[in-house]
Amino acid sequence: MPNHLLSEEAQGALDRIERADIVVGIPSYNNVRTIGHVVRAAQAGLAKYFPQFSSLIVNSDGGSKDGTREAVMSVQVEDTHLMLLSTPMPPVHRLSFPYHGIPGKGSAFRMIFQMAELLRAKACVVVDSDLRSITPEWIDLLVRPVLYAGYDFVAPYYHRHKYDGTITNSIVYPLTRALYGLRVRQPIGGDFGISGRLVSRYLKRNDWETDVARYGIDIWMTTIAIAEGFRVCQSFLGAKLHDAKDPGADLSAMLHQVVGSVFSLMQEYESAWENRSGSDPVDLFGFRFDVGLDPIEVNLDRMFNAFLRGCRDLGELWTMALHPDTHEDISRLARSLERDRGTFHLSDELWARVIVDFACAYKQRPLERSHLLPSLTPLYLARVASFVLETQNLFSAQVEERIENLCLAFEGLKPYLRARWKGETAPPQARREGAALKKEKLEV
Amino acid sequence: MIRTLQDVIERAFAQLSQTTTAYLPPLLAGLIILFGAYVTAVLVRLLLTRLIKGAGIDRFLQQSGVSYMFDRSGRVRTSRLIAGSTYWVILGIGFLTAVSAFNTELTNRMVEGIVLLFPKLVTAGLILLAGAWLAQYLGRSTLVWAVNEGLPSPRKIAMAIRTVIMFVAVVVAADHLNFARSVFLAAFVILVGGAVLAASIALGLGAKGAVQRHFQDRAEHTEETPERSLWNHL
Structure with a gap:
């Protein structure tokens, strides 16, 4: 395996360490404010829950200029007595190196995985560097299923504000679940536990230079784990509170990197999803509890205006991407929005059709x-605005129900997806079949 | 008197006969060649339409939006395009062969001119096609970007991009054909220079406040942390 992402300095450091059973990777870019807390939590977690294992914390940095790397190396874990440790904390190796290649989270992960493989790690954990809510228990929850229960991939399960994670809730979770039949609630959560076997599998792939190098990495990891039959579970981590990410990034780029990766993987793993219908729950570890979350303000008018601009x-482009019926429904929706904004509603079924049509156009x-993405x-x-309108007075449990209904709508459209995917031109029947299936499910 | 009239009529008939014997055979030959070319062209068009599936080129034209430029429904078929072009090329060759049957100085010069011009015409056509592709590609990219950025009149911006690129392609093609070179170049320089000058004056005088407001709005929008979190969290 070529290690072109590892500098000589990094290779030398790994040679000195020789071996680590657990590797915790933290990708970063100008995260000096938060990364110290993440490193402390990771180190405390390793010391408290896995003292018998050799471990390494590695920071893969994208060229920070705010002293992120220095913060990683200098941060100290104090007050060990507060963690109720009976023995002195075992040393945890700590490294920080800049990665090379396309700037992005995926390239940072690649360097972490290469280090994990060279050190023959049994488990590798990756956590975001902007987390404010990470605790030492996260490391336990992400590593233990790999080391003690034989799982290959541990996805996070968080409580998030109802308006947080909208790409996850409205596209990635429902579509991934409908395609591959596993209910992984946070497929692009960003904090994962991975077995050494799966790390090797990731590194063998040759699509690292695509959107995978950027925001596509999370869904890429999750999809490979599910579609290639690796053992997947989830761990409940509590709340996910983090800094506002990358102020320079715009939604469109992020959306199209993530969605593009999902669509691209759909093509690759067609055989894994084409005959699959319905979905199964995934094992969930950790004790579930309710938490307080940061409020999120939204500007509905700006979203409505963006939608109307798009329609105008x-x-x-939409006539080429969408089925004529879907396009007609969207146009009708825009006309109704021009009359009255308060009652705007983009139904689950129509939204699922939009995504399926885009996937097929991709x-x-x-x-x-x-141009498509x-x-x-x-x-x-428009979908987010509709969701916000519908859920503004709902509690998180009720919001979860709404997301569940959306997932069922996606699952119900599987016959429509199959027909459109094969380029068939008579999808209404498939759509009716899908609707019937959905109704049946809801009745159950 | 009668004798003179008879001479004139005889001379007219003799001239007509001479002209007829001189031009009728090549005319007939030309017509036969033209008919043959027409029949061949029709047959080849039929054959090509049936033979060429051309999925790759069809897809390319459709994806790039070039077919959309020629046909709003975006359904231009490669098979029809290639067959149609071949049809006209065969007819053109037939026409030239028919004309050359006359073997006069004028027709020979005409044929020679067209034959020499043909490669240049093909190149100019390719330049225009590449221009059309680039114009459509960049036009669509601009359109999507402008819509997502919330800029005013995205379609007009995209149309402006398309027009400028197509105009440049036309200028390059005309230059290649050595056709009204100075007129096109002058028009190009005047148009671009005029547009830049107009934009500068408009920006400097009329739109100063609007631009300031626009950038202020953007700066304020960036500072709105709560909403930014919605836009940035996956």
Whole structure:
């Protein structure tokens, strides 16, 4: 395996360490404010729960200029007595290196995985560097299922504000669940536990230079684990509170990297999903409890305006991406929005159809992908606005029910997806079948 | 008197006969060649339409939006495009062969001119096609970007991009054909220079406040942390 991401300095450091059973990787870029807390939590978690294992914390940095790397190396874990440790804390190796290649989270993970493989790690954990709510228990919850229960991939399960994680809730979770039949609630959560076996599998792939190098990495990891039959579980980690990410990044780029990765993997793993219907729950570890969450303000008018702008100006592209019926429904929705904003409602079924149509257009390429994916943004904002309107007075449990209904709508559209995916031109029947299936499920 | 009239009529008939014997055979030959070319062109078009599936090129034209430029429904078929072009090329060759049957100085010069021009015409056509592709690609990219950025009149911005690129392609093609070179170049320089000057004056005088407000709004929007979190969290 070529280790072109590892510098000589990094290779030398690994040679000195020789071996680590657990590797905790933290990708970063200008996270000096929060990374110290993450490193402390990781080190305390390793010391408290896995003192018998050799371990390494590695920071894979994207060229921070705010002293992130220095913070990683200098942070101290004090007050060990507060963690009720009976023995002195065992040493945990700590490294910080800049990664090379396309700037992005995926490239940072690649360096971490290469280090984990070279050190023959049994388990590798990756956690975001902007987390404010991480505790030492997160490390336990992400590592233990790998080391003691034979799981290959531990996905996070958090409580998040109802308006947080909207790409997850409205696209990635419902679509991944409907495709591969596993209910992994946070497929792009960002904090994962991975077995050494799966790390090796990731490194063998040759698509690291695609959107995987950026925001596509999370869904790429989750999809490979599910579609290739690795053992997958979830761990309840409590709340996910983090800093606002990358202020320079815009939604459209993020959306199209994540969604593009999902669609691209759909093509690769067609055989894994085409005959699959319905979905199964995934093992969930950890004690579930309710937590307080940071409020999130949303500007509905801006989303509505973005949607109306899209309807007015992107018709040329949408006619090629969407089925005529779907496009007609979207146009009708825009007309109704112009009359009254308060009652706007983009139904689960229509939204699922939009995503399925885009997925099929991604495969069949009636237009350039670089035009197709960004043109989804106004539709996505319309869906988010509709979701916000519908759930503004609901509690988180009720919101989860709404997301569950959306998932069922996606699962119900599987026959429609199959028909459209194969380029068949008579999908209404498939859609009716899907609707019937959904109804049946709800009745159950 | 009668004798003179008879001479004139005889001379007219003789001239007609001479002209007829000189031009009728090549005309007939030309017509036969043209008919043959027409029949061949029709047959080849039929054959090509049936033979060429051309999925790859069809897809390319559709994806890039070039077919959309020629046909709003975006359903231009490669098979029809190639077959149609071949049809006209065969007819053109037939026409040239038919004309050359006359073997006069004028027709020979005409044929020679067209034959020499043909490669240049093909190149100019390719330049225009590449321009159309680039114009459509960049136009669509601009359109999507402008819509997502919330800029005013995205379609007009995209249309402006398309027009400029197509205009440049036309200028390059005309230059290649050595056709009205100075006119096109002058028009290009005047248009671009005029547009830049107009934009500068408009920005400097009329739109100063609007631009300031726009950037202020953007700066305020970036500072709105709660909403930014919605836009950035996956």
